[in-house]
Amino acid sequence: MPLKMHNTLTGLEDEIIPGGVKKNNIKDYPPVTIYSCGPTVYSYAHIGNLRTFIFNDLLNRYLKFRGFKVQHAMNITDVDDKTIKGAREEGVTLKEYTEKYTDIFFEDLKTLNIEPADFTPKATESIDAMIDILEKLKEKGIAYDKDGSLYFSISKFPDYGKLSNLDRREIMSGLRYDTDEYEKEDVRDFALWKAAKEDEPSWDTPFGKGRPGWHIECSAMVRKIFGKTIDIHTGAVDLIFPHHENEIAQSEAAYGEQFVRYWIHPEHLIVDGAKMSKSLGNSYTLMDLREKGFSPRSIRYLLLATHYKKQLNFTFDGVKQADNTLERVDNFLLRLNDIADGKENNTGIESIINTFLDKFTETADNDLNISGSLGVFFDFVHEINSLINEDKISKNDAEKVMKAIEKIDSVFGFIFFKDNKENEIDSERIEKLIEERNEARKAKNFQKSDEIRDLLLAEGIILEDSKDGTRWKIRK
RNA sequence: GGCGCCGUACCCAAGUGGCUAAGGGAGAGGUCUGCAAAACCUUUAUGCAGCGGUUCGAAUCCGCUCGGCGCCUCCA
Numbered sequence: 001m002p003l004k005m006h007n008t009l010t011g012l013e014d015e016i017i018p019g020g021v022k023k024n025n026i027k028d029y030p031p032v033t034i035y036s037c038g039p040t041v042y043s044y045a046h047i048g049n050l051r052t053f054i055f056n057d058l059l060n061r062y063l064k065f066r067g068f069k070v071q072h073a074m075n076i077t078d079v080d081d082k083t084i085k086g087a088r089e090e091g092v093t094l095k096e097y098t099e100k101y102t103d104i105f106f107e108d109l110k111t112l113n114i115e116p117a118d119f120t121p122k123a124t125e126s127i128d129a130m131i132d133i134l135e136k137l138k139e140k141g142i143a144y145d146k147d148g149s150l151y152f153s154i155s156k157f158p159d160y161g162k163l164s165n166l167d168r169r170e171i172m173s174g175l176r177y178d179t180d181e182y183e184k185e186d187v188r189d190f191a192l193w194k195a196a197k198e199d200e201p202s203w204d205t206p207f208g209k210g211r212p213g214w215h216i217e218c219s220a221m222v223r224k225i226f227g228k229t230i231d232i233h234t235g236a237v238d239l240i241f242p243h244h245e246n247e248i249a250q251s252e253a254a255y256g257e258q259f260v261r262y263w264i265h266p267e268h269l270i271v272d273g274a275k276m277s278k279s280l281g282n283s284y285t286l287m288d289l290r291e292k293g294f295s296p297r298s299i300r301y302l303l304l305a306t307h308y309k310k311q312l313n314f315t316f317d318g319v320k321q322a323d324n325t326l327e328r329v330d331n332f333l334l335r336l337n338d339i340a341d342g343k344e345n346n347t348g349i350e351s352i353i354n355t356f357l358d359k360f361t362e363t364a365d366n367d368l369n370i371s372g373s374l375g376v377f378f379d380f381v382h383e384i385n386s387l388i389n390e391d392k393i394s395k396n397d398a399e400k401v402m403k404a405i406e407k408i409d410s411v412f413g414f415i416f417f418k419d420n421k422e423n424e425i426d427s428e429r430i431e432k433l434i435e436e437r438n439e440a441r442k443a444k445n446f447q448k449s450d451e452i453r454d455l456l457l458a459e460g461i462i463l464e465d466s467k468d469g470t471r472w473k474i475r476k
Numbered sequence: 477g478g479c480g481c482c483g484u485a486c487c488c489a490a491g492u493g494g495c496u497a498a499g500g501g502a503g504a505g506g507u508c509u510g511c512a513a514a515a516c517c518u519u520u521a522u523g524c525a526g527c528g529g530u531u532c533g534a535a536u537c538c539g540c541u542c543g544g545c546g547c548c549u550c551c552a
Contacts, residue, residue, distance in 0.1 A: 037552075038552095039552080040550085040551095040552095045552090046552085048551090048552055049551095049552050050552090051552075052552045053552080055552095077550095080550065081550065082550085164479070164480090164547085164548085165478090165479060165480090190550095191550095213550085214550045215550085235552070236551085236552035237480080237481080237546070237547070237552080238546075238547060238551055238552065239547095239551085239552070240479095240480085240547075241479085241547065241548065242548085242550085243550080265552095266552080267481065267482090267545095267546080268481095268545080268546065268551095268552070269552085270544095270545065270546090273544075273545085274545090275545075275546080277551095302488090305488080305489075305500085306488080306489070307489085307490080309481075309482095310481075310482070310489090311481070311482070311544090311545060311546075313488085313545095315487090315488090317487070317488085317501095318487085318488065318501095320501085321487070321488060321500075321501045321502085322488090322500090322501085323501095324500085324501055324502085325488095325500055325501065328500080328501090331513095331514060331515080332515090334514085335514075335515070363490090366492095369490070369491090370490095371488095371489055371490050371491095371498090371499075371500095372489095372490050372491080372498075372499085373490095374489090374490085374499065374500075375489090375490060375498050375499035375500080376498090376499085377499085378498095378499050378500065379498080379499070382499095382516090385514095385515060385516070386515085386516060386517095388515075388516095389508090389515060389516050390516095441510080444510075446510055446511070449510090449511095450511075450512085453512080453513095462513070462514090463512090463513075464512090464513050464514050464515095465509070465512085465513080465514090466509090466513095466514075466515090467508095467509095471514090473514095
């Protein structure tokens, strides 16, 4: 079964074929080249942004799980209207301002266990690559100059609109196109390069001082880093038009070859059924949620668990449900670790594990159906739990099961998630108290044994007795 | 007006023409346990927004209606 992903460009679920040439073995493919639209670093990222980045992470992790090599680039937009305005308001330089939010952004990614991209280019460090595109577009007569700014003439690019079906769409009457302050020949043309203004950052170029238009940086970075057609380009649905449409226009007009093979667009997140917005007061940052006591791990799970093509309705109740789900996962891991020596190996364990991994892959191959894969995972948990109850899992079997779980957690990233509470616990003291309690239990002094259990519970330590002994865990 | 996503149990959420509609959360009953906890078992949709149609057969395809959300405004 090949991996298929929904491609906005074709409207179909297309098999992912890195490099565009089909091979028999995944190992023979060149690395999958991926470019993701990253953040504009003018503020803290909100959970909607983070959903998109968690989707990118899932995609990258799954490709690697499937045996593909991956080269992933994600840009940092560090010059635009909002960053310039923000820096001015805070009275700092653009660089100081954007570096602050860039650092916070990377910290958020780390907190959510999102693997770093291989390349994280900044717009302000990619001006040369932009100039290259702009010169080619000028030579070809596709870009034109007006009052020191450069515009892209969409009438010169017949394919314009192929991503968003613009050619088949009518423009809503009365819609204001010209929100830009700059003059254009055709209202639908877009700015490639904006003429320098007083008190705005600018760069020297062969066509005068100025700063980048919004779309040019992505085209430039893709070219600078990969140098040719890339496989996958991701970004949330709102970017399909105009941003990605314009990227295609610039890149394909300048270089005369296909820009991207697969366009993948995760849906938006909404909050309590409504669009997230600052005026509704339902726009949350990661820090907001942590202050409310929600763990990054639960947030990762929640943002991951819904299929990326479906709008995700974020609620606090949802995070609590995620918390409970993860507790079930943790209990399962504890049970596996607690299996005592001396039990017989289960001859069927390999087959159970292989079936599990095959089903997991088969489900995820279908447009990254994470919800289906989670279902497969919980079926497996259930099956193994039952075997543990029946004493049909040896320590050796448990290790094999753990290996399989580690493997799929290379995709999920929430199973062995480290929440940093654990270090503060004095486990030696707890073990001692457990021993004391078990002696009391043996002597049928249940009053004392319950006292010890309550004492630990008050500290957030839960004790659980089983026929293999007593285990403890931290209460969430 | 154009383009697009969606409506599955109390909540979240798979399923893309064919066995009794995954899975998670929550609730109820049971097994185990000194008691708990954990785990396991049973249980909660003769029905998938509504109405028609295509088909031997539809949650799945088509049409219409109702409802939610998004983009067409440098929003992920």
